[in-house]
Amino acid sequence: MGQYTASQRKNVRILLVGDAGVGKTSLILSLVSEEYPEEVPPRAEEITIPANVTPEQVPTSIVDFSSVEQSEDALGVEINKAHVVCIVYAANDDDSLDRITSHWLPLIRAKCNPSLDGEGDTEAEAEAEGDADREPLRKPIVLVGNKVDLIEYSTMDSVLAIMEDYPEIESCVECSAKTLHNISEMFYYAQKAVLHPTSPLYVMDEQELTPACKKSLVRIFKICDIDGDNLLNDYELNLFQRRCFNTPLQPQILDEVKAVIQKNVPDGIYNDAVTLKGFLFLHCLFIQRGRNETTWAVLRRFGYNDQLEMCQEYLRPPLKIPPGSSTELSHRGQQFLIAVFERYDRDGDGALSPEEHKMLFSTCPASPWSYSTDIRKSCPINETTGWVTLHGWLCRWTLMTLIDVVKTMEYLAYLGFNVHENDSQLAAIHVTRERRIDLAKRQSSRSVYKCHVIGPKGSGKTGLCRGFLVEEMHKLIGKEFKTNVVHCINSVQVYGQEKHLILRDIDVRHALDPLQPQEVNCDVACLVFDSSNPRSFEYVARIYIKYYAESKIPVMIVGTKCDMDERRQDYLMQPSEFCEKYKLLPPHLFSLKTNKKELYTKLATMAAFPRFQAAWILFYKHSHLRQFGLMTDDPRLWWKAGLGVAAATMLGFLVLKTISSVSGHSR
Numbered sequence: 001m002g003q004y005t006a007s008q009r010k011n012v013r014i015l016l017v018g019d020a021g022v023g024k025t026s027l028i029l030s031l032v033s034e035e036y037p038e039e040v041p042p043r044a045e046e047i048t049i050p051a052n053v054t055p056e057q058v059p060t061s062i063v064d065f066s067s068v069e070q071s072e073d074a075l076g077v078e079i080n081k082a083h084v085v086c087i088v089y090a091a092n093d094d095d096s097l098d099r100i101t102s103h104w105l106p107l108i109r110a111k112c113n114p115s116l117d118g119e120g121d122t123e124a125e126a127e128a129e130g131d132a133d134r135e136p137l138r139k140p141i142v143l144v145g146n147k148v149d150l151i152e153y154s155t156m157d158s159v160l161a162i163m164e165d166y167p168e169i170e171s172c173v174e175c176s177a178k179t180l181h182n183i184s185e186m187f188y189y190a191q192k193a194v195l196h197p198t199s200p201l202y203v204m205d206e207q208e209l210t211p212a213c214k215k216s217l218v219r220i221f222k223i224c225d226i227d228g229d230n231l232l233n234d235y236e237l238n239l240f241q242r243r244c245f246n247t248p249l250q251p252q253i254l255d256e257v258k259a260v261i262q263k264n265v266p267d268g269i270y271n272d273a274v275t276l277k278g279f280l281f282l283h284c285l286f287i288q289r290g291r292n293e294t295t296w297a298v299l300r301r302f303g304y305n306d307q308l309e310m311c312q313e314y315l316r317p318p319l320k321i322p323p324g325s326s327t328e329l330s331h332r333g334q335q336f337l338i339a340v341f342e343r344y345d346r347d348g349d350g351a352l353s354p355e356e357h358k359m360l361f362s363t364c365p366a367s368p369w370s371y372s373t374d375i376r377k378s379c380p381i382n383e384t385t386g387w388v389t390l391h392g393w394l395c396r397w398t399l400m401t402l403i404d405v406v407k408t409m410e411y412l413a414y415l416g417f418n419v420h421e422n423d424s425q426l427a428a429i430h431v432t433r434e435r436r437i438d439l440a441k442r443q444s445s446r447s448v449y450k451c452h453v454i455g456p457k458g459s460g461k462t463g464l465c466r467g468f469l470v471e472e473m474h475k476l477i478g479k480e481f482k483t484n485v486v487h488c489i490n491s492v493q494v495y496g497q498e499k500h501l502i503l504r505d506i507d508v509r510h511a512l513d514p515l516q517p518q519e520v521n522c523d524v525a526c527l528v529f530d531s532s533n534p535r536s537f538e539y540v541a542r543i544y545i546k547y548y549a550e551s552k553i554p555v556m557i558v559g560t561k562c563d564m565d566e567r568r569q570d571y572l573m574q575p576s577e578f579c580e581k582y583k584l585l586p587p588h589l590f591s592l593k594t595n596k597k598e599l600y601t602k603l604a605t606m607a608a609f610p611r612f613q614a615a616w617i618l619f620y621k622h623s624h625l626r627q628f629g630l631m632t633d634d635p636r637l638w639w640k641a642g643l644g645v646a647a648a649t650m651l652g653f654l655v656l657k658t659i660s661s662v663s664g665h666s667r
């Protein structure tokens with residue numbers, strides 16, 4: 001776990017092309033037999049070198065091409081099958097060198113992009129590996145000057161000029177099949193061109209990192225900058241080194257690296273720490289010195305694939321969620337998010353300003369939610385400044401983790417969880433046990449519950465949801481709720497344990513519109529009617545009968561706006577009769593004006609102990625309990641009753657039976 005992942009390639013296929021007689025077959029046979037063959041066949045058999053004897057530990061196939069034995073169509077097929085093409089020329093033969101640009105390079109480009117030159121080689125297309133939509137395809141190329149034993153000069157100057165015109169040329173090498181000079185190097189460069197290609201990282205003629213590479217390294221720098229001072233100090237560099245290469249950085253090497261940076265870019269070091277500029281320069285230097293694999297190792301550790309995109313497997317590791325289970329943040333997930341919050345709360349006021357919030361997500365493609373219209377409307381905030389508190393921050397993540405766990409995993413990856421925690425994001429997610437086990441054991445192991453708030457238009461659903469987030473609910477009266485945030489989340493104490501409750505505002509368009517299954521299914525349903533409107537309860541009654549009467553979902557009927565005159569409902573039963581008939585808790589009267597929050601605790605408790613509904617009703621009905629004041633509206637007393645119920649749940653079924661028998665007595 002946590003090791004850097006090598007390139008996605010599981011094997012490497014190298015094709016040798018070039019004019020007749022340049023020595024392609026000789027090169028292959030020299031490599032394999034480690035001696036120069038005087039006689040060679042026109043074409044060498046395809047050979048595969050096993051992973052353990054190649055420098056990069058990848059099985060490598062080497063394929064020869066012979067224009068005597070093979071057609072041009074066959075060449076097209078082979079070019080497309082190859083991951084890298086070595087164009088061989090004879091160092092003593094200028095014509096073969098000229099043919100690189102006049103023939104071979106254009107030919108390879110054309111064969112890789114048959115649609116662009118209209119040749120349409122379907123077989124080659126079928127054989128071509130992946131990414132057909134990327135345009136235009138550039139096969140990595142290595143230029144190989146063979147037979148250097150025959151010359152006293154070098155062809156490198158001419159070759160470097162070609163390299164500047166063709167970015168797909170990864171490297172060039174002069175060698176000799178006869179003296180075995182640079183033979184294994186040549187194959188190593190070819191392998192490297194596939195596994196650690198330069199062109200995605202570096203623009204040769206500008207001597208600069210590519211924009212994509214720079215962008216990725218900037219992101220990596222930010223993630224590694226733990227204290228957020230835009231510098232990597234020794235501690236941060238060491239951690240970076242250990243996470244990327246699994247070894248600590250030797251102090252003298254660290255000093256050497258810093259000295260090199262200082263010498264080349266004076267503002268690359270500041271206060272004995274590496275600046276972003278210095279960090280980018282260092283990677284430029286690695287690449288210029290042919291150590292691309294170092295930069296690639298870093299990029300891959302941070303989730304990038306060969307196209308410098310974050311890979312799907314890194315962003316979205318497979319997570320199995322059995323039906324009836326839900327997803328929550330694990331302790332480690334929460335700890336990580338707290339650390340991120342604290343890192344970006346630069347002024348330490350316990351809240352994220354819009355600016356700090358934006359900075360925090362600067363390592364991500366975008367913010368997962370909007371600051372002004374989402375997180376501030378769906379979570380508790382600091383009511384004076386309107387800024388997101390740590391509590392609100394964790395609430396928002398809890399919400400996302402329940403309704404869109406894949407997005408949570410993606411964003412944890414973007415924020416650097418995998419590197420900092422040296423683990424996959426799966427460690428940040430807790431998959432709860434199945435709901436039916438909770439039901440059977442009469443105890444919930446979950447800590448996040450979803451409550452759907454359903455009721456006719458204008459009945460006060462949004463007010464009820466938003467009231468959960470604010471201290472002074474009465475300020476919401478008369479407010480127009482403009483943003484259509486559907487979820488509100490906060491935490492409540494249920495028998496001394498913190499639970500998160502998510503209220504989902506179910507929007508009704510027309511009274512007769514059916515509810516979708518995903519609108520019905522939840523841990524507790526809150527059906528609201530406007531107690532001051534006589535035409536309000538009918539909708540709620542219909543919804544209950546149609547969707548909930550037969551279900552196991554606990555239901556609470558809530559009469560809103562109870563600060564206004566209560567009206568008799570135009571329905572065949574009054575709400576309290578209805579509740580009695582269907583064995584529901586009596587309607588809970590709610591008003592934003594009274595500023596009382598026990599509704600939310602009740603909803604969370606019903607969600608946590610779904611089977612307890614029956615027992616609760618008994619409590620209500622039980623006169624002597626009421627005498628003791630246990631069922632008054634005083635929240636503290638309600639708590640006492642609550643604690644009693646908590647103890648009861650521990651003992652489970654047995655106690656439940658006793659309560660029923662007590663109630664039986666009183667009847």
Ligand SMILES: Nc1nc2c(ncn2[C@@H]2O[C@H](COP(=O)(O)OP(=O)(O)OP(=O)(O)O)[C@@H](O)[C@H]2O)c(=O)[nH]1
Nearest residue numbers: 019020021022023024025026042066147176177178
């Ligand atoms: N001096 C010298 N001669 C070489 C070297 N490599 C190959 N030759 C000779 O060049 C000639 C062509 O070599 P091949 O390996 O057949 O060349 P090829 O590129 O496979 O040629 P085709 O199969 O015709 O396309 C042979 O006579 C080899 O012995 C080398 O490094 N130095």
Ligand SMILES: Nc1nc2c(ncn2[C@@H]2O[C@H](COP(=O)(O)OP(=O)(O)OP(=O)(O)O)[C@@H](O)[C@H]2O)c(=O)[nH]1
Nearest residue numbers: 457458459460461462463477478479561591592593
């Ligand atoms: N007096 C009083 N008015 C309330 C109360 N709750 C909500 N209202 C008012 O009732 C109106 C409707 O409230 P909303 O919360 O928007 O109702 P809703 O059910 O979300 O409405 P729709 O989204 O249109 O279906 C608003 O003008 C609120 O101010 C309350 O407890 N007391």
Ligand SMILES: [Ca+2]
Nearest residue numbers: 025042043066
């Ligand atoms: Ca040959």
Ligand SMILES: [Ca+2]
Nearest residue numbers: 225227229231
């Ligand atoms: Ca720092």
